[in-house]
Amino acid sequence: MAMRRGARAALARSLGLGLCVVVALGLALGPARIAAAARLAVGEPPAAPAPGQADRAWLGVALQPLTPGLAAAFGVSDGRGALVADVVPESPAARAGLRPGDVVRAFEGQPVAGPDDLARLVGRASPGQEVTVTVWRDRQELALRATLGRAPGARPRGPVGVEPRPGTPRLGLEIRPVTPELARELDLRVTEGVVVTRVEPGSPAERAGLARGDVILEVDRTPVRTAADVVRLTREARADRPLTLRVQRGDRALYVAVRVARE
Secondary structure, X not given: OHHHHHXXXXXXXXXXOOOOEEEOOOOOOOHXXXXXXXXXXXXXXXXXXXXXXXXXXXXXXXXEEOOHXXXXXXXXXXXXXXXXXXXXXXXXHHHHOOOOOOEXXXXXXXXXOOHHHHHHHHHHXXXXXXXXXXXXXXXXXXXXXXXXEEOHHHOOOOOOOOOOOOOOEEOOEEEEEOOHHHHHHOOOOOOOOEEEEEEOOOOHHHHHOXXXXXXXXXXXXXXXXXXXXXXXXXXXXXXXXXXXXXXXXXXEEEEEEEOOEEO
């Protein structure tokens, strides 16, 4: 248990914008697209898909490479694999049982040396295809079966990773995990959590007074650590009352009530 906590701490310290890719559209996405993925996850509409993108397969995980330190922490002796940093709620990956902290070692029997390999292999697959994803978890290998979805960009307006439906909540926020770089840029007093990097003009978030640099600590009295937590709790919020956020702003914490728009 202590080793597992240490591995998670190592992951939190090592997760940086330059290290992450997202296998959401079957593509390896660089730093400029990570914020877009988080923005989509809180309900903002995806951009129109590029030609051919509508038929791309989708797994729904955020990945980072294994550094030597992370490989040692997770017990991966050869340092090969793609580390799962986050899982999109209700995505094919979530339904298959993938978890943050898993190391993807193979996809349909093909070895995965790093995030780019997995992005390439997912990109070659088809939506609806059932695949085997081999992961390293708690120092043992597991084979998980996943049914790939269709790239979210091909869907009607709705949150990433879930089928759109009436009543989808929308805050109008861009959020990212707190990294050392963001902490310095925004002069944050915290080293982990979820930080607001943009507030859409005229959105529920702006009307509630949320601002760039606010760190979200709780959603409806439930502590959050990842963007996925914010997404899940926002979706679960009651429609008949405002959503309560507890945020860190500078050296003080405060509560903000957001009247969530439902589309």
